[in-house]
Amino acid sequence: MTALILHGGAGARRERNYEAEVAHMRQVVEAMAERLDAGDSALDVATAAVVMLEDSGLYVAGRGASPNQAGAYELDASLMDGSTRRAGSVAALQGFRNPVLAARAVMERTPHVMLAGQGAALFAHDQGLEPIADEAAWFTGAGRGEDNHPPGALGHGTVGCCVLDGQGRLAAATSTAGVFGKMPGRVGDTPIPAAGTWADDHAAVSCTGQGEYFIRVAAAAQAAWRVAAGQTLAQATQAVIDQIGTLDGDGKGGDGGLIALDAAGNIAAPFNSQGMKHAWLTPKGEIGVRVFPGT
Numbered sequence: 001m002t003a004l005i006l007h008g009g010a011g012a013r014r015e016r017n018y019e020a021e022v023a024h025m026r027q028v029v030e031a032m033a034e035r036l037d038a039g040d041s042a043l044d045v046a047t048a049a050v051v052m053l054e055d056s057g058l059y060v061a062g063r064g065a066s067p068n069q070a071g072a073y074e075l076d077a078s079l080m081d082g083s084t085r086r087a088g089s090v091a092a093l094q095g096f097r098n099p100v101l102a103a104r105a106v107m108e109r110t111p112h113v114m115l116a117g118q119g120a121a122l123f124a125h126d127q128g129l130e131p132i133a134d135e136a137a138w139f140t141g142a143g144r145g146e147d148n149h150p151p152g153a154l155g156h157g158t159v160g161c162c163v164l165d166g167q168g169r170l171a172a173a174t175s176t177a178g179v180f181g182k183m184p185g186r187v188g189d190t191p192i193p194a195a196g197t198w199a200d201d202h203a204a205v206s207c208t209g210q211g212e213y214f215i216r217v218a219a220a221a222q223a224a225w226r227v228a229a230g231q232t233l234a235q236a237t238q239a240v241i242d243q244i245g246t247l248d249g250d251g252k253g254g255d256g257g258l259i260a261l262d263a264a265g266n267i268a269a270p271f272n273s274q275g276m277k278h279a280w281l282t283p284k285g286e287i288g289v290r291v292f293p294g295t
Contacts, residue, residue: 001168002036003265004029005280006049006161008059010208010256012275018291021058025279026289028052032163033281042163042171042204043081050077050100050173053159057140059277060157062098064142065177070184073139075099075177076191078114079107082170082199089191090124091116097130097138100175103191105129114191158190160197160206162261164283170263172197172204172220178211189214194221202228202263203236208276209256213244223260233260237268245272 006028008021031052032045040048054062065073077099078089088107091114093099102124106115115123125131132138142157160174174197176190188211189196198205198220205220214220219240226236237260247253257271265283269276269290279289 001164001265001283002166003164003261003267003281003283004032004036004045004049004161005259005261005267005269006053006159006278007206007208007257007259007269008053008159008277009061009157010271010273010276011157012273012277012291014274014292018277021277022289022291024056024058025277026287029279029281029287033285033287036163036165039166041167042165042169043079045165046161046163046171046173047079047100047104049161049163050159050175051098053161054098054100054175058142059159060142060177061159061175063138064140064157066141066157066180068178068182068184068186072184073135073177074184075175076187077103077173077175078191078193078197079103079173080171080193080197080199082172082201082204085200087113087193087197089114089193090120091187091191092185093120093124095121095131096124097132100173101129102127113193116187117185158208160208160259162199162204162206162259164204164261164263164265168263170199170201170204170261172199172206174206188212189219194218196220198224200224200228203233203260205237205258205260207256207258209244209273210254213247213254214256216247217243219244219258223258227262233262233266233268238270241270241272
């Protein structure tokens with residue numbers, strides 16, 4: 001039994017056309033379904049899916065990144081292997097094409113979980129990861145007109161993928177350029193295991209939204225731990241999003257969503273923003289794509 005769910009970020013607005021993103025997400029799911037059928041591991045599939053999302057330039061991650069207040073592109077990513085609890089991440093990485101590959105290298109080739117800033121860039125260079133030769137030509141500035149561009153406060157954009165492979169292993173990966181117009185050095189939930197990404201024996205989770213709020217509730221790990229405590233995946237993930245939405249006690253908490261997958265192949269994708277770009281593969285081989293509720 002295999003299953004998969006991915007996202008291209010919360011913050012979608014109904015007045016915008018998402019035909020290109022919908023078609024691309026379906027393409028990614030179809031490609032990953034072939035890899036799962038071939039016996040690839042959950043971690044490899046999650047990584048490959050996020051690379052495709054990063055490279056597309058359609059989402060506010062990887063090539064679609066937006067710059068910070070100083071005009072620099074600082075990218076974050078993390079991934080986690082549920083069967084071993086190994087994790088890797090990079091924060092505020094500049095100059096390299098695929099931060100998720102840098103995060104994978106941190107996990108597999110260092111004794112650490114996270115590298116940040118210049119240290120992450122030096123490591124990526126040493127590992128032979130592909131640099132960006134011309135930032136002006138490479139970055140597409142995806143997400144214009146969404147919550148991740150002004151005038152939205154703490155706007156956001158992220159991509160991620162959760163996978164269950166044929167051996168019952170779960171994995172998750174997440175990548176982002178962070179909030180639009182962020183302060184230099186700002187780090188959100190995406191590169192922090194437990195906050196933006198999590199995978200264990202019970203569930204895999206990838207978050208998207210105003211990262212400051214997701215950090216404050218350990219959103220990704222909390223969802224998985226709720227499943228371990230006996231809640232259904234739907235109950236666990238909705239409870240986390242509900243908590244984020246009211247976190248400040250004034251009804252104006254954080255917005256965003258998450259995707260999750262449990263060991264039985266159940267999927268969940270709750271969000272409290274207008275929309276969340278996401279797609280999935282069920283254990284029966286059914287593929288679905290959705291941006292807004294009821295569509």
